[in-house]
Amino acid sequence: MPTGVALREVRAQLFDAAERVLLRDGPSGLTSRAVTTEADCAKGVLHRHFADFDAFLAEFVLDRVEKMDEKAATLKDAAGTGDVVENLTETLIAVFESVAVAIVPLVIFRDELRARLRREWPAGVPVLTQAAVMIGGYLAAERDLGRLATDADVDTLAATLIGGTHLLFADRTGAAPDAAQVRKTVTAVVGSGVRPARP
Template identity: 40%
Template sequence: MSPRGVTIPEVRQQLFDAAERILLREGPSGLTSRAITREAGVAAGLLHNHFGDLDSFLAALFVDRARTATVRLRGLATQAGSGAVVDNVMVTIEPLFAGNLLALGGLALARPSIVSKLGEAHSEGALELDASERVIADYLAAEQQLGRVPLGADTASIALALVGAAHQLLLTRGPHAPDLRERIRRVADALLTP
């Protein structure tokens, strides 16, 4: 534990990382202020000192991890003209199926109290809910200019359909669901293969 009054460098990330570990290990029900600070190895009141309450902290965690995922997505534009279009799109969509992003999606569903805080973050510009859709649409438009996506294709609608399908599959998957990657790849093939 850190002594009272001692500054802890990067405490936000330390708390975020601890919360993410708990979320992956125990699910949303394991996320308490005490469990998070204990996991992070910091004083019990530190989370509340920095974030005010647990819901504000969890919303900030969600925004932080969404921002990190968005930064990773931006590399798709550099892929225009190389590889197969469906393969490039899949590389962008597959991180949505990673354990931590799945768990964060479950967190938003399990704790509706953070949804209003996420809405505030979105209205303030801190959370880009449509980032993956925009990145994929821009990539497909670039491929369209190169003749690798048909000229008449509505790239914005295809991007929306791909992201919407990924979200639907994530939110409705059950314990016996077929492989998510295989299902979204079939959707991508159907939408992008002339």
């Protein structure tokens, strides 16, 4: 097997294991031993491929940010179809039911990880910032199609949607909000700017 393929497979295996541990045990449970145990591989595997655990975590976070590109493409393709509020509601639920919410306390919890991420990502928490970029791109496309007010400040609307929805999902110990709660937030933020579909 070519070395590059083997490395990608090892990284994917470790990143997937880290996501499972993070979702199950939270940031305090995410250790190198927990990751390698979850991945069912030797302890040394992680340290053979990454300088240290914070380097691994930084790559893990950035990998999860990259995975949002697929969601962004799907959402942008939805511009001009369906209902704007429903498109946003479905996307926000998908983002916040993913590992995104769990990554926020992880970044806050580890100073060295935050410092490393700043070198690659100068502002905000990467997954939330990328989600805001994705939502902003979709809103801009809808504005260009005339389905959103022409004076809509899409960047501010996107940041507000991310912040408002994050508050709904932030308590990972309780029940996740239902679609109606997310839809209510979306409607409050963008509803007045949404234009009726053209005949």
